Amino acid sequence: MPFRALLFDIGDTLWHSRAAPPAAEFRRRAAERAAEHLALLGVTGADPAVVARTCWDALEDAMRCARATDLREPDYGLVAMSALHSLGVNLGRSEAAALLEATYISGMEGGKSPFPDAAAVLSELRRRGFLLAAVTNRAFGGERFRADLREAGLDVGWDAEVVSVEVGYLKPHPANFQHALERLKVAPARALMVGNSLAEDVAGAQAVGIATAWRRCTPDAEGVVPEFTFDELSELLSMPALRSSCP
Ligand SMILES: [Mg+2]
Structure with missing residues (x-):
């Protein structure tokens, strides 16, 4: 079944800390x-x-x-x-x-920089009709989180923003993914979770029936196999499964 919604991790998926101050x-x-x-x-x-x-x-x-x-x-x-x-x-x-x-x-201010292709890729996915949700582990939500996204140019009009501290559980707890699906009114089989952590993003989403695209980095879990793997966000745009959304 074609995907309708994309769930994005933020840290090391959409932004990174490579230039963070000491x-x-x-x-x-x-x-x-x-x-x-x-x-x-x-x-x-x-x-x-x-x-x-x-x-x-x-x-x-x-x-x-x-x-x-x-x-x-x-x-x-x-x-x-x-x-x-x-x-x-x-x-x-x-x-x-x-x-x-x-x-x-x-x-x-904490040294976060968006990956150079992040905003353009998100905008193009939105243009293709996908619903977009941020699903992130963070100790502070609310306006603080939204301001951080805005400053990083990643405020792309999210259809849902799911912050662990607001949900009450950290990924990979299923509550975060279920919360995103409920907000988007999308069944698990119609969603794809995109993230860099095998332990938190891939295993967590798969446990509730969501397929996953793993941004390849140092593996943090063994025996977890994502459905898709990529190195740069722009590769998402050429994945056949993400050519267009099907309402
Ligand atoms: Mg991450």
Whole structure:
């Protein structure tokens, strides 16, 4: 059956971090943001660099733990609140969440660059009539995510934007893919998931009956076989299965 909808992973599929600033520069910017934010909250006596680093480490630990267990997205506000308590900075959950978000350097500022053919390929697929959904693992959704996409030139009028933190689960949990299909009103057999991770994108989509196109990179899973494989996004445009959409 011809495809009606294309689901796209974002990181290392549509944009990459090859030109990202060094870790020390991230830390410097995060500390600067933390200082501004702590001043707004009237918190004194805490080292902003330590605050930013502690929040970030706690976020990464929580995400790692979720990936290794039930894939349930952590409540990052609570994670940050508890980490800050350990530094003697006592904030409520929403204040801690806002501080964490303020110190999170993302998008173009975080060194993300769209692959040169990404926007043109997405636009052409849309012209061919395909519904397009972004299906991404991210700790921050909402306007922050949409702004990052806009700045990267990847705001192509998505028919659905599925962000793990908004769904409550990380890929490869089926909820993310099912959420995209529901939003698009498309059956699994009419959708193709495009992504660079065998473990998260390919295995996750296949588990709910969605075919996959893998952007070849260092494999992160064994025994997972995508239906299609490509190196450059522009190759999607010459795939017979993607010549045109069939409503
Ligand atoms: Mg990816």
